[in-house]
Amino acid sequence: MKKKLSILLLCAIALCLTAACGSDAAEPAFDEVESAIDSAVDTSSMTEADSSYLKGMFGLEEGDYEVCRVLITGVGTTIDEIGLFKGADAAQAEELKTAVTDYLQLRLNSWMPEYLPDEFPKLQNARLYEQGTYVFYAILSDEGRDAALEAFGGCF
Secondary structure (H helix, E strand, O other): OHHHHHHHHHHHHHHHHHHHOOOOOOOOOHHHHHHHHHHHOOOOOEEEOOHHHHHHHHOOOOOOOOEEEEEEEOOOOOOOEEEEEEOOOHHHHHHHHHHHHHHHHHHHHOOOOOOOOOOHHHHHOOEEEEEOOEEEEEEOOHHHHHHHHHHHHOOO
16 A cells, blocks of 8 residues: 555656646747847848838738847848747747748749859758747858857757
8 A cells, every 4th residue: 555655646746747847937038039149140230121021021910920020131242141039829939930931941942043152051051940939040151050049049
């Protein structure tokens, strides 16, 4: 009887520990994630995309995300770009993931090989990351992309 009670008690403790490690932990504030990425990536030559860019390129309108910031290159010699989106919930985050995936595929499909051939690997190696209700993508050099991912992941 003692052995059964001990096993039952251990199972209850394990269940409690598993529940404590669940997804109820608060997500970081958007500006905290944004600042971490900005400190890891040189964004000085990037400009913030406006709502018409988000609608035309991503098919997103206000209300399709809780908050977002997309930085695109402001100079014609690089294709560096990063985007950070926060959905209102998991379902909206999944929709954002689809929109970003489609956008990255659109960029690949419309690439002209003669245009900035040294920049094409950045687009080919672009990555999308998700954590909770956040979706982040990076079109950067390998080093820049890795630094951005580390900064993004470090916020969670």
